[in-house]
Amino acid sequence: EPEVTQTPSHQVTQMGQEVILRCVPISNHLYFYWYRQILGQKVEFLVSFYNNEISEKSEIFDDQFSVERPDGSNFTLKIRSTKLEDSAMYFCASRVGTGLFYGYTFGSGTRLTVV
Amino acid sequence: KNEVEQSPQNLTAQEGEFITINCSYSVGISALHWLQQHPGGGIVSLFMLSSGKKKHGRLIATINIQEKHSSLHITASHPRDSAVYICAVEGAQKLVFGQGTRLTINP
Numbered sequence: 238e239p240e241v242t243q244t245p246s247h248q249v250t251q252m253g254q255e256v257i258l259r260c261v262p263i264s265n266h267l268y269f270y271w272y273r274q275i276l277g278q279k280v281e282f283l284v285s286f287y288n289n290e291i292s293e294k295s296e297i298f299d300d301q302f303s304v305e306r307p308d309g310s311n312f313t314l315k316i317r318s319t320k321l322e323d324s325a326m327y328f329c330a331s332r333v334g335t336g337l338f339y340g341y342t343f344g345s346g347t348r349l350t351v352v
Numbered sequence: 353k354n355e356v357e358q359s360p361q362n363l364t365a366q367e368g369e370f371i372t373i374n375c376s377y378s379v380g381i382s383a384l385h386w387l388q389q390h391p392g393g394g395i396v397s398l399f400m401l402s403s404g405k406k407k408h409g410r411l412i413a414t415i416n417i418q419e420k421h422s423s424l425h426i427t428a429s430h431p432r433d434s435a436v437y438i439c440a441v442e443g444a445q446k447l448v449f450g451q452g453t454r455l456t457i458n459p
Binding site: 281337348 | 387395452
């Protein structure tokens with residue numbers, strides 16, 4: 238069964254450093270998402286991406302964050318100048334389309350630890 | 353803004369028991385998702401439904417749109433069912449998640 242692949246599985250970074258989290262969505266999927274889960278809290282929406290542009294973003298997704306699809310396969314989340322509170326599990330998800338017949342496929346997540 | 357509440361937050365049961373996890377939401381939605389999160393953190397999609405009932409193996413999901421309520425049932429529960437079960441509602445092309453129900457099935 239096709240998978241969404243995320244790398245790395247775990248990243249430790251110093252506060253203030255930039256990190257790039259990588260995702261390879263399923264090849265025929267058109268809609269891409271980043272979600273995050275701070276330890277012990279609910280999963281939260283960050284951003285959705287379609288047709289090479291952001292379609293929606295949450296209040297969390299401020300200027301510190303950016304997404305891109307640099308080569309038509311990878312989908313990346315960049316966090317500039319990381320803060321301690323950015324420590325969380327980050328999930329990438331993709332789907333073929335929107336609407337009632339299209340479920341989400343999630344990656345296994347990247348655990349980001351900012352020290 | 354949609355609020356999603358699950359109950360119970362924690363559930364411990366013996367192998368073989370029938371399990372029910374509930375989810376309520378506050379605003380009309382296009383679809384509701386049930387997800388499973390294992391200790392390693394990965395999320396697996398179990399069901400997406402907008403009306404009625406769906407069944408997959410020992411798992412059954414139901415939704416009542418008028419009451420804004422959904423249930424996930426597990427029949428003949430097994431220790432391998434131990435995980436966090438999360439309800440998420442879909443609106444405006446994004447998911448809003450509940451806090452999850454931690455299920456532990458003892459042998």
